[in-house]
Amino acid sequence: MKKVGVGIIGCGNISGAYLKAMASFPILDIRGVADMNADMAKAKAEEFNLTARTVDELFSDPDIEIIVNLTIPKAHVEVALRALDAGKHTYSEKPLGINFAEGKKLAEAAKARNLRIGAAPDTFLGGGHQTARTLIDQGVLGTPVGGTATFMCPGHERWHPNPAFYYEVGGGPMLDMGPYYITDLVNLFGPVAKVAGFTFSPRTERLITSEPRNGEKIPVQIATHVAGALAFKNGAVVQVGMSFDVAGHKHVPLELYGTEGTLIVPDPNHFGGEVQLLKKGGQFENQDLSSPYADGNYRSIGVADMAHAIRSNRQHRANGDLALHVLEVMEAFQTASDTGTTISITTAVDRPAPLAESLIDGQIGK
Structure with missing residues (x-):
C-alpha cells in the first residue's frame, strides 16, 4: 500500500511520543516537522532524524496528505483550518477545539472541502x-x-x-x-x-x-x-x-x-x-488481552488508521464526528453547572468500528 505523507506542526512535550510511535506504522511517511519556535523544530528533527521545515512549507508540500496538529489547544482549530485550506486532511491532538462552536466550524469546513479531520485520543484503540x-x-x-x-x-x-x-x-x-x-x-x-x-x-x-x-x-x-x-x-x-x-x-x-x-x-x-x-x-x-497494541505506547495509531482509511476509502475511527461529540459533551458540564439544568447533546455519532475489523496479522490493514 502506498505510504501517506505526514507533516507535523508542534514540537512540544507530546511530539516525542507521537514520533516514537509512528515508527511502528509503515504506512506513515513523515515529511517534516515544524514549530513557531524554529529551534524546537530543529532539535526535534535532529532527535528523530527528520527534516525541520516551516509551517508554510508543510502546507505547500504536495506529497503531504495529513497534517498532524500538535499545537496547544487554543491553536488547534486555527491550524486545522489552515491545513484544510491547503487541501490537507488534519489530525489534531486533543481536544478538537476549546469550545463546541469552533469545533463545529472545523467539522463543517472539512465536510465542505470533502477532507477528513480526526483527533486524539486514540488510546481507545489499544x-x-x-x-x-x-x-x-x-x-x-x-x-x-x-x-x-x-x-x-x-x-x-x-x-x-x-x-x-x-x-x-x-x-x-x-x-x-x-x-x-x-x-x-x-x-x-x-x-x-x-x-x-x-x-x-x-x-x-x-x-x-x-x-x-x-x-x-x-x-x-x-x-x-x-x-x-x-x-x-x-x-x-x-x-x-x-x-x-x-x-x-x-x-x-x-x-x-x-x-x-x-x-x-x-x-x-x-x-x-x-x-x-x-x-x-x-x-x-x-481477562486475556488478546487484542494487539496493549504492550506499549502507540500514540499515533489514530493517524495510521486515518492513513489506511484514506487508501481503503473507509471511515477512520478517531474521526471528526467522534471528536466533536466528545467536545460537546465536555462543554456541557460547564453549561449544566452555569445554568443549573441538564443539557441535551445535539451531535450524533456511531460507535467506532472495533479495531479487529481492519487487522491483518495483528497490524492495521484495510
Whole structure:
C-alpha cells in the first residue's frame, strides 16, 4: 500500500511520543516537522532524524496528505483550518477545539472541502480497551446500567515544564483528561444523550513546582474540579469526576456496570492495562488481552488508521464526528453547572468500528 505523507506542526512535550510511535506504522511517511519556535523544530528533527521545515512549507508540500496538529489547544482549530485550506486532511491532538462552536466550524469546513479531520485520543484503540469492547459486545454485562469515570490529581504544575495553558481557557481537567475517558466510554457504551454537571475552582492562581519555572505563579481561568453524570442513549448513567485539586484517591479510572456483571477498564490514557470482569455471583478475574497494541505506547495509531482509511476509502475511527461529540459533551458540564439544568447533546455519532475489523496479522490493514 502506498505510504501517506505526514507533516507535523508542534514540537512540544507530546511530539516525542507521537514520533516514537509512528515508527511502528509503515504506512506513515513523515515529511517534516515544524514549530513557531524554529529551534524546537530543529532539535526535534535532529532527535528523530527528520527534516525541520516551516509551517508554510508543510502546507505547500504536495506529497503531504495529513497534517498532524500538535499545537496547544487554543491553536488547534486555527491550524486545522489552515491545513484544510491547503487541501490537507488534519489530525489534531486533543481536544478538537476549546469550545463546541469552533469545533463545529472545523467539522463543517472539512465536510465542505470533502477532507477528513480526526483527533486524539486514540488510546481507545489499544488492546486493553478493545478487549473491554469485545467483552461488552459479547454481552457479558447484560443490560448496561452505569459506571464511574475518575481522574483526580493535584495538578500538572508539579511536572510539566510549561503548565500555564492547563489553567487557561481550553485547559482544565475536563478538556485535558476528559477526552480519554469520554471517548473510551463512547467506544464502549455508544453516544451520550444528556449531561448533568457541577464545577468548582478553589484557587485563583497556582504555584509551579516543576522546572524551569519553579516558584512562578500562574492565574487560573477555568474550573479545576468537575463532577457530574452522563446519560447514554443506551440508558446507562455514568458518574464522572475530573479534578486538578485532589491530593489522592482510590477510585479506578473506569468501572462499568450491567445487570449481569461489572467490568474494570484500564486507564484510558494508556493503551494496555488490566481488564477485570466480575460475573454476577462471582469474583473479579483478569481477562486475556488478546487484542494487539496493549504492550506499549502507540500514540499515533489514530493517524495510521486515518492513513489506511484514506487508501481503503473507509471511515477512520478517531474521526471528526467522534471528536466533536466528545467536545460537546465536555462543554456541557460547564453549561449544566452555569445554568443549573441538564443539557441535551445535539451531535450524533456511531460507535467506532472495533479495531479487529481492519487487522491483518495483528497490524492495521484495510
